[in-house]
Amino acid sequence: MPHYRAVGExxxxxHIVFRRPDGGIYAEELMGEEGFSxxxxxxxxxxxxxxxxxxxxxxxxxxxxxxxxNLPLAPRHFRTGDLPAGGDLVAGRRxxxxxxxxxxxxxxxxxxxxxYRNSVGDETVYVQSGSIRLESSYGAIxxxxxxYVCVPTGTIHRWVPRGPVTALVIEASxxxxxxxxxxxxxxxxxxxxxxxxxxxxxxxxxxLAEGAEAxxxxxxxxxxxxxxTRMTFAHHPFDxxxxxxxxxxxxxxxxxxxxxxxxxxxxxxxxxxxxGPGFVVCSFCPRPLDFHPExxxxxxxxxxxxxxxxxxxxxxxxxxxxGSGIGIGSVSLHPAGFTHGPQPGAxxxxxxxxxxSETAVMVDTFRPLDLGPAARACEDPGYAWTWAR
Numbered sequence: 001m002p003h004y005r006a007v008g009e010x011x012x013x014x015h016i017v018f019r020r021p022d023g024g025i026y027a028e029e030l031m032g033e034e035g036f037s038x039x040x041x042x043x044x045x046x047x048x049x050x051x052x053x054x055x056x057x058x059x060x061x062x063x064x065x066x067x068x069x070n071l072p073l074a075p076r077h078f079r080t081g082d083l084p085a086g087g088d089l090v091a092g093r094r095x096x097x098x099x100x101x102x103x104x105x106x107x108x109x110x111x112x113x114x115x116y117r118n119s120v121g122d123e124t125v126y127v128q129s130g131s132i133r134l135e136s137s138y139g140a141i142x143x144x145x146x147x148y149v150c151v152p153t154g155t156i157h158r159w160v161p162r163g164p165v166t167a168l169v170i171e172a173s174x175x176x177x178x179x180x181x182x183x184x185x186x187x188x189x190x191x192x193x194x195x196x197x198x199x200x201x202x203x204x205x206x207x208l209a210e211g212a213e214a215x216x217x218x219x220x221x222x223x224x225x226x227x228x229t230r231m232t233f234a235h236h237p238f239d240x241x242x243x244x245x246x247x248x249x250x251x252x253x254x255x256x257x258x259x260x261x262x263x264x265x266x267x268x269x270x271x272x273x274x275x276g277p278g279f280v281v282c283s284f285c286p287r288p289l290d291f292h293p294e295x296x297x298x299x300x301x302x303x304x305x306x307x308x309x310x311x312x313x314x315x316x317x318x319x320x321x322x323g324s325g326i327g328i329g330s331v332s333l334h335p336a337g338f339t340h341g342p343q344p345g346a347x348x349x350x351x352x353x354x355x356x357s358e359t360a361v362m363v364d365t366f367r368p369l370d371l372g373p374a375a376r377a378c379e380d381p382g383y384a385w386t387w388a389r
Contacts, residue, residue, distance in 0.1 A: 041245025139203025
């Protein structure tokens with residue numbers, strides 16, 4: 001994260017004696033990225049974060065997943081509303097597409113997850129509908145429709161929904177961050193950035209397990225590149241009385257993204273919200289349309305020659321896609337090797353329009369996306385031919 005936060009109780013300096021009320025010493029845990037050469041946070045635990053009493057392998061459902069190349073090459077449309085609901089936001093992820101850099105999954109869930117630690121990479125969860133609480137060693141974040149919730153690698157956390165929730169889960173093979181061009185050399189958001197520090201929500205106070213729960217052995221599901229392990233800690237890991245640093249979970253609502261508008265249509269980099277290893281995340285939000293008197297206020301036909309474009313449609317009216325079958329909850333995949341753009345008649349119908357109400361989340365990848373089992377299960381087989389009607 002680009003700015004410093006301090007939460008809860010802290011000693012005056014780092015790495016000095018910090019005593020508990022009973023005279024014992026709180027245990028430090030330094031969470032750091034890139035070999036402690038990048039962002040980090042220092043957490044103070046009541047108990048040793050290293051104290052485990054059991055470690056056992058778990059079967060990994062991903063071992064049986066059969067992701068396949070997008071062949072024959074074609075644009076795709078997936079109706080996520082056709083996928084079955086149920087489960088939790090960790091085990092209930094249904095793979096739509098992925099490659100070695102990122103996994104893109106849909107989840108329609110209604111139950112709390114187990115405690116979970118992803119030690120492969122950061123995760124960003126976009127909440128499309130419903131209300132959910134992220135509980136972690138850093139504290140809690142309440143999230144709802146339109147929220148991106150970013151969880152750093154190695155964070156022990158769980159998801160607690162309040163009723164049914166639908167979400168897009170973006171799992172990186174490394175770190176997900178604000179684009180570097182939005183930040184000063186010291187990490188402050190610059191004035192041209194479409195969001196800033198004030199728009200980010202992070203835990204405001206510690207989340208402490210109490211009573212019998214605090215002292216009970218507590219299992220945590222840990223994902224590494226090799227698979228899953230259930231690691232049982234001697235004490236509940238929600239025992240952090242304070243932390244400070246620049247590495248922590250946070251949320252950003254898509255409505256707080258400030259669209260950049262030009263006289264004529266602007267390409268996707270103006271909508272970029274995050275960057276990850278081998279991909280970017282963009283937010284398409286309600287905004288004034290292009291204001292040149294002769295502007296065509298919807299996208300031109302375009303071919304992003306280096307990227308696959310994965311678009312999750314989450315709100316509003318998609319004027320450029322009328323007649324394609326795209327609707328709320330749809331995902332389109334427009335691969336490199338295919339030129340895509342407005343549906344027939346959409347250009348003429350859009351002339352003179354002054355605003356758009358659309359909201360969508362787009363992930364552009366720089367390596368081809370393979371198709372997951374969930375994509376095959378909810379595909380619209382006629383989508384590829386809709387431009388020729």
